[in-house]
Amino acid sequence: MPNSINEYKIEEILNLNDIVEVIGELITLKKAGANYSGLCPFHKEKTPSFVVSPDKQIYHCFGCGEGGDAISFIMNYKNLSFMESLEYLGDRVGIKVEKTSSSQKQDRYKINYEMNRDAAVYFYKQLSQNKQATEYLRKRGISNEARKLFGIGFSQNKWDGLIKYLEEKGYKKKDMEVNGLIIKSDKSSSYYDRFRNRVIFPIFDVKKRIIGFGGRVLGNELPKYINSPDSPIFNKGRNLYNLNNAKSFSHRDGIILTEGYMDVIKLSINGFENAVASLGTALTVEQVKLMKKYSKSFYISYDSDGAGKKAAVKAANLLKSNDLQCRVLLFPDKKDPDEFISQYGRAKYKERLENSLEYFEFLDYFLSSEYDLNSDKGKLNYIREMIQYLNNVNNAVEKELYIDKISKKLNISKDSIFNLFKKSQHSKRKNEKNVFKKIDMGTGKTNSYEVKLLDLLKKNPELSEYIKSKYKEDIFKNTKYKSEFYSLMSREFKNDELQGSSDINLTQQELIDIADDYINKIRNDGKKKIRNMLYDRLMSEPDNEMLLKQIKNIDEEIN
Structure with missing residues (x-):
């Protein structure tokens, strides 16, 4: 066979x-x-x-x-x-290539996609029947049109609502479990719904197939968000929320990177349809390779608290190491994009985009706030960390320009900085890991x-x-x-x-x-x-x- x-x-x-x-x-x-x-x-x-x-x-x-x-x-x-x-x-x-017998009649992938589509229909219908959920979205500024555009739904506060619905559609519980929609109990052989009493955000791939879901609680209980686990058709590190829509706008405006579903939705309904979000993880190499197909220009629009700035540093360096242009937005009072655009509006957010910091400007801003540059120790730490980041810059001329800026800023000779830089490069080559590349779906x-x-x-x-x-x-x-x-x-x-x-x-x-x-x-x-x-x-x-x-x-x- x-x-x-x-x-x-x-x-x-x-x-x-x-x-x-x-x-x-x-x-x-x-x-x-x-x-x-x-x-x-x-x-x-x-x-x-x-x-x-x-x-x-x-x-x-x-x-x-x-x-x-x-x-x-x-x-x-x-x-x-x-x-x-x-x-x-x-x-x-x-990726391990797993061979299967061509005589197998059922296409497991097709079943998973169809099951997710039916689950999304179920969640979407449930939303209109729950006043608490619709009121929550209304207060967050999410219109009926936006709910329809993103397929936003709601999961009832029941243990088996989705299970019964999908069973009526002819799906088996074991397949539901593999697809991440239900969970098997540790205490018995019974199953229960993974998403309960949560606003549901369907996650689409670039071909507009539903591959997973994200769920947000209505109150303040933890965890605030949960996502579908990895499945045969879903991998959090290899997909992005809303890339299926954003890719149509990316060639003109680049791609705006955010950290959450609500950031993406709020930006989109305010005219920034080129926004995407990673799925509960830090930005990955695979996600960058996927986006690189659609744009070479990126805006990092993360939360402006301490954790958000550190995540922006990692994202900026990952983008730069892949020869991509990136700029970083900063918001006052540790706000996130959703909060900022809700309070100040579209025009002010556009100003933030236009005044965003270029790669080196942002790294300088970040490290200058991390270290006391009036002390020798602070200067040394600044240089050491900046050099680590500049290893991600592939253009030799660009590197030299940045080193020149560091030299003038700290009043330290370029030769001294170059010597440290060469040692860092040698260490990088010695420990360099394999980097993944993307290709058109083909x-x-x-x-x-x-x-x-x-x-x-x-x-x-x-x-x-x-x-x-x-x-x-x-x-x-x-x-x-x-x-x-x-x-x-x-x-x-x-x-x-x-x-x-x-x-x-x-x-x-x-x-x-x-x-x-x-x-x-x-x-x-x-x-x-x-x-x-x-x-x-x-x-x-x-x-x-x-x-x-x-x-x-x-x-x-x-x-």
């Missing part, structure tokens, strides 16, 4: 692997406008014709025609199978010919031998059907499985002709994506004759 891997796991692995870094670890790449270029590893050449697009997360060689996504590259470069390539990329980002639009080819292979399994003999393994590019295709291609059939399985109204040659036609159309679809990438580049290089020639060649190949 063949092994396969669920399409959602493929998404997760690709989402954390940046194609530029994956390929850059194996061949030399140089920046070339919006893309990267290098000598193609698949044929001999003296002039680089191999291009990698970080935006589209694909590569293409205009010399030999090789192209695809990160999986395709590893397959071709290392001569690995589809599964082996996934395992290679999974190892890079700490599933793309559904290709109808891929569906047709899969259906043809299922009905006529003997065609897999013909396809393997004529074509390379990486026929399917950047699509959710990859895993199923490789599973069918790797399958070994018995004689009785082949008998009677074919389309009896077609000859073997006709079936082969149909398969060839589908594969050519799938390939043409990939060529069109490459052509679009060239057109994007042509916008900034209108006189580039080589690009025009390459576009013409691709058009001829397609025709």
Whole structure:
């Protein structure tokens, strides 16, 4: 029985692997406008014709025609199978590739998504039936429109309200437990609802699927917030609240980072729809990689108390280490964004955005308040901590400018600071950990010919031998059907499985002709994506004759 891997796991692995870094670890790449270029590893050449697009997360060689996504590259470069390539990329980002039998009929991921959707409907209906909850939201300035936009709901003060509702929908308690919606009692074999007497905030992924929930108490009891635990479709450190909406505004305005659901909602209804929040944890590398797909500019809008400022320092350094621009907002009287915009309004918050502190300015502000710079000990502590932070700056010129500012501020020679900095860098290299990278989801639009080819292979399994003999393994590019295709291609059939399985109204040659036609159309679809990438580049290089020639060649190949 063949092994396969669920399409959602493929998404997760690709989402954390940046194609530029994956390929850059194996061949030399140089920046070339919006893309990267290098000598193609698949044929001999003296002039680089191999291009990698970080935006589209694909590569293409205009010399030999090789192209695809990160999986395709590893397959071709290392001569690995589809599964082996996934395992290679999974190892890079700490994800274990678990193989399952392709004969399994139920898609567990699909069940989890559907269950969460039904649970969200239940919570949403319960909200309108609870006056205390609706009054709480009204006092917090959350309108009916905002409740609808974010799908805000309420969980009754019952032990099994959700359990009974989902059981009526046909779901099993064990699946509810795996999905984090209910908890098994330690004292008995019974179950109870995880969320009780709380305002509920559904958490969506970037594809607008509900992957988990957050719940806030109406009073002051603790814990104030609880979130769904990690599940097959939910990982707190790899998702962000409201990124599904904020990504549409991020290219223009950047992304505003906050610490809570209410911060995001209040900012959004005041016109700052580009706000997101981490899910009860400090900002993670994986979250940064995910957001980096949508923006290179960030505003850290955390609480202005001591804990909030320390969290902002960590977030700023994490963003900077990933070559991202970041600025930090400060609020008076230790307020959080929700409190500030509620009291002072949209215009004042916009002023805070416009006057936010640049990376170094914020670190200087923070450390100047932490240490007594009138004492030698305070100056030394300031320098040591600042140098640790500046290790996150990848631009050498930028580092030197910051060190120059430190030198002038503290009246200490640049050479002395540089010596400390070099020692710090040596220590960093010695202990440096692996850093994860993200990639575009890469599933793309559904290709109808891929569906047709899969259906043809299922009905006529003997065609897999013909396809393997004529074509390379990486026929399917950047699509959710990859895993199923490789599973069918790797399958070994018995004689009785082949008998009677074919389309009896077609000859073997006709079936082969149909398969060839589908594969050519799938390939043409990939060529069109490459052509679009060239057109994007042509916008900034209108006189580039080589690009025009390459576009013409691709058009001829397609025709």
